[in-house]
Amino acid sequence: MKKKMMLSLLLLLVSCSGVKNMGNKKIVAPFDGKKFDNIEPFPDKSLFTVLKWRITADRENWKKVENQRFSKPSTTRSKALKLTMIGHSTVLIQVDNINVLTDPHFSDRSSPVSWAGPKRVIGPAIKFEDLPPIDIILISHNHYDHLDIPTLKRLSNKFSSKILVGLGNNALLESKGIGNVHELDWWERFEFNGLPIHFTPVQHWSARGAFDKRETLWGGFYIEASKKIFFAGDTGYGKVFKMINKKYGDMDVGLIPIGAYAPRWFMKDAHVNPEEAVKIFNDLKLKKGFGIHFGTFKDLTDEPRLKPIVDLKEALKKFQLSTRDFIAPKFGKEYLFE
Numbered sequence: 001m002k003k004k005m006m007l008s009l010l011l012l013l014v015s016c017s018g019v020k021n022m023g024n025k026k027i028v029a030p031f032d033g034k035k036f037d038n039i040e041p042f043p044d045k046s047l048f049t050v051l052k053w054r055i056t057a058d059r060e061n062w063k064k065v066e067n068q069r070f071s072k073p074s075t076t077r078s079k080a081l082k083l084t085m086i087g088h089s090t091v092l093i094q095v096d097n098i099n100v101l102t103d104p105h106f107s108d109r110s111s112p113v114s115w116a117g118p119k120r121v122i123g124p125a126i127k128f129e130d131l132p133p134i135d136i137i138l139i140s141h142n143h144y145d146h147l148d149i150p151t152l153k154r155l156s157n158k159f160s161s162k163i164l165v166g167l168g169n170n171a172l173l174e175s176k177g178i179g180n181v182h183e184l185d186w187w188e189r190f191e192f193n194g195l196p197i198h199f200t201p202v203q204h205w206s207a208r209g210a211f212d213k214r215e216t217l218w219g220g221f222y223i224e225a226s227k228k229i230f231f232a233g234d235t236g237y238g239k240v241f242k243m244i245n246k247k248y249g250d251m252d253v254g255l256i257p258i259g260a261y262a263p264r265w266f267m268k269d270a271h272v273n274p275e276e277a278v279k280i281f282n283d284l285k286l287k288k289g290f291g292i293h294f295g296t297f298k299d300l301t302d303e304p305r306l307k308p309i310v311d312l313k314e315a316l317k318k319f320q321l322s323t324r325d326f327i328a329p330k331f332g333k334e335y336l337f338e
Contacts, residue, residue, distance in 0.1 A: 027167065029186040029201065035214040036167075038203050040238045042269040044213050053266045061304035065122040071332035076132045081227040081253065081337040085329040086124045088296035089146055089233065091255055092131070095225045098195055100136045102221075102231050102255065102292075103146040104155060110145035110297045112208070118145065118299040125332030128154060136192055137163045140233020141206045141218030142172065145297055149176050156180065164190055164197060166217030172208070186219055187247070196224040200244050202235035204270050222248055227337055230254040230284060234293060236269050237276040241283035250285040253337055258312050258328065259294025262303035271301075274312040278319050281326055288337060289326030 030037040073084065078094040085091055086104075093100040106124050111117020134155055139147050147169070155161055156178045163173065163181045170181045182190055184199035191197070202220045207213040222244070223229040228251040230244070235257065245251075261273035272280065281289040294308040303311075309328040316326055329335060 036217050039240050062298040072130045083335045086126050089292045098135050101134045102138045104151045105148040106151045118297040134159045134161045137161045138221045139165045168216035198222040201240045203238040227252040232256050237272050241280045245284050253288045254286040255290045255292050257293030258291040259308040260301040275315040278315045291328040
C-alpha cells in the first residue's frame with residue numbers, strides 16, 4: 001500500500017497543468033501574475049508535509065461497498081428542484097427544466113493514471129448511460145477528484161455540455177480535445193437560457209502536480225434559479241461565506257462538503273469538517289444543506305468512510321439543527337425541494 005502511495009506522489013510530481021500566462025485580462029481574484037490566492041491566504045503544503053501525511057495515514061476502515069444499488073432519474077427534466085448524489089462531489093441538479101452536473105467523476109480512480117491512486121469503494125450511483133441530457137457542467141477546481149478528464153470527454157462527446165471553470169483551466173481541457181468551455185473569474189456571472197450562474201470565492205487551492213500550485217482558479221457556484229442553489233465544491237472555512245451571503249442574499253439549498261477533513265493538522269486550511277460545514281450553512285443563511293465530498297474515494301482522507309455522517313449529526317445537535325435541515329444524502333436517492 002505504501003509503495004502505491006509513493007508511486008502516486010511521483011506521478012503527481014510530473015503531471016503539471018502548465019498554465020503560465022493569463023494574458024492582459026483584468027482579474028478580480030487575488031493574482032500576482034502567476035499564482036492565485038485566497039481571500040484569507042494560507043501556506044502551501046510542502047512535499048515533506050504531504051509525505052509525512054501519506055506515510056502516517058491510517059485508512060483501514062474503507063472497504064468496498066458490496067451489492068451496490070443503482071438508480072435512474074425519475075424524469076428527464078424537472079421544473080422543481082431535484083438533487084441526486086451520484087458520488088463524492090458529483091451531484092445531478094435538475095431545476096427549471098435544466099440539468100446541471102457538478103464536478104462529474106465516473107472513473108474508477110482519482111488519479112492522473114488508471115492503475116494507481118485513490119480508488120472508488122462505491123461506484124457512481126447513477127450509471128453514465130442513465131444520465132439525462134446534461135446542459136451545464138460546473139467544475140470547482142482542477143484536483144483529480146473534481147476535474148476528471150476521461151469523464152469530461154465522455155460527457156462532451158455525448159451531450160456537448162457547456163462547461164464552466166475558473167480562470168486558467170480551459171488550456172488543460174482544450175489540450176484534451178474538450179470544447180464548449182467558459183472560464184470565470186470570482187464574482188463573474190454566466191447566463192444559460194436565462195439561468196444566471198455566478199462563480200464565487202472559496203478557501204481552497206489548485207494543482208495537477210507539484211509545480212503548478214494555484215496557477216488556475218478555484219471556486220464555488222451560485223445558481224440563481226427558481227430555487228437559489230450554492231455549490232461549494234471543496235473548501236476550508238473562512239469569512240468568504242458571509243461575503244457571499246452579503247452579495248447574493250439568502251439561499252435555498254447549499255451543496256456543502258462534509259468529508260475529507262482528517263487529519264486536521266493537514267486538512268484544516270482547505271477542507272471543512274462537519275462542524276465547519278454547519279457554520280457555512282449558517283453563514284449563507286441556507287434553508288437546506290446537502291452534504292457532498294464524502295464516502296467515495298479511499299486514500300483521499302483518514303477519517304472512516306461513514307464518520308462524516310456521524311459527525312454531521314453531532315454538529316447539527318450543537319447548533320440546534322436537525323438532520324432535516326442539513327442532509328447527509330444517500331447515494332442515488334432523489335431529493336425533491338419544493
